[in-house]
Amino acid sequence: MLGCTTADAPVKQQESSQPEAEAYFTNPIADGADPWVYKKDGVYYFCSSGNGGIQVSKSEKLTELGEKVLVWETPDTGWNKSNVWAPELHHFNGKWYIYYAAAKKPGGPFLHQRSGVLESVADDPFGPYVDKGMLYTGDSIQYAASAPKWAIDLTPLPLNGQLYAIWSGWKSDADTDKTKQHLYMATMSNPWTISSNRVLISSPEEPWETGGPLDLNEGPQVLKHQGKVFIIYSTRESWLKEYRLGQLTLSDTLLNPMEAAHWVKSGPVFEGTDEVLGVGHCSFTTSPDNTEHWILYHSKKSEEPGWDRNIRAQEFTWTADGFPDFGTPVPAGVPLPVPSGQEE
Known part of the structure; x- marks a missing residue:
């Protein structure tokens, strides 16, 4: 090769064989x-409340959320003019739905x-969206319009051709928000209609769920793996700082x-831990x-009671018998490899 000496060759070969530096x-x-x-078609869509409504952002990187757009x-x-909490973005049958x-x-x-749902006009996560109204979360389906119950953190579960809703609620409406929260489930006839009375599936009863000023079960999220x-x-x-995660297991999808x-x-x-507080x-x-597989979660910024929190990402694994193993939350500032396949 023109301009190449035998002394050059080993050096170039050594450089080309060096592995690329891992990104963190x-x-x-x-x-x-x-x-x-x-995640859809290789793109991550993030959803949050703020700026007087609900925001969506997109990114090809799991560890970078992208620019938020008010959708x-x-x-x-109306019933939904204030206190917008914990929106979730889902995709069913060519439409996007936001539960909040x-x-x-x-x-x-x-x-x-109360819990409600928005439906996109077209197959676009950035909308526009149509307000499909409040979801029924009570005990008397025949009187659904007049008998909603306190409900937050609703998430859908598609299983065996049936769609279900899971959420956190009160057994009865109360005159104080210092009220226990339980997990409920109901069937759905479509992504915006609950079609049955709710069923109680979890209450805060275990020692690791109780002992504070108020016992809560909330924020349910679905994982499926190896028939479970x-x-x-x-x-x-x-x-x-004691906020934490629990698990319910359906051992057979049938x-x-x-x-x-x-x-x-x-x-x-x-x-x-002593360094990562109130994970949930x-x-x-x-x-x-x-x-x-990756988990996104929030944690508290200090031990002081309150809701000043930040968002974290961490890889998790699975045990040999098919259960999630989330490990221990990694402290802030500790370098972690970026998700596999993420380009910098």
Whole structure:
């Protein structure tokens, strides 16, 4: 080759054989809480509340959330004009749906939270969206319009051709928000219609779910793996450092999920440390090349009671018998390899 000497060749060969440097990121990846991510066609869509409504962003990188776009503004009047919490973005049958909680009155006490859903006009996660109204979350389906119950954190579960809704609610409406929260499930006839009375599937009863000022089960999220269905949920108090994750397991997808006895509880499956406080309200996805499983969750910024939190990402694995192993939350600032297949 012109201009190449024998002395040059070994050097060039050595350089070309060197592996590429591995890319890293550190937590937290963003400010905020209740992280929700939905992966479609190799793109990550993140959904959050803020700026007077609900925002969506997109990114090809799991560890970078992208620019937030306001896709729905709260109305001036109605049941959902205030207190928009924990929206989730889902895709069914060529449409996008956003499930969220909201209230007719701003601020606390938080007595009026209900769950609703938005539907995209076209197959576009950035909308526009049509408000499909409040979802029925009560005990008397024949009187659904007049008997909604307090409900937040609703998430859908498609299973064996049937769509279900899972959410956190109160047994009865109360005059104080210092009320226990339980997990409920109901059938859905389509992504915007609940078609049955609710069934109680979990209450805060275990020692690791209780002991604080208020016992909570909330933030249910679905995982499926090797013929099992998992509901990973948050428990203890969201404003305290003891916030953590519990797990319900449906050991066989052929079992009826509407029967509480079919769900086996275990936990805590992910909890804070002295350096990472109050871990909870998660969502799940895979790496860009689909070889890794990842959890997004929020944690508290200090030990002081409150909701000042940030968002973190971490890979998790599976045990030999098919259960998720979330490990231990990695402290802020510790370098972690970026998700497999993510380009820098």
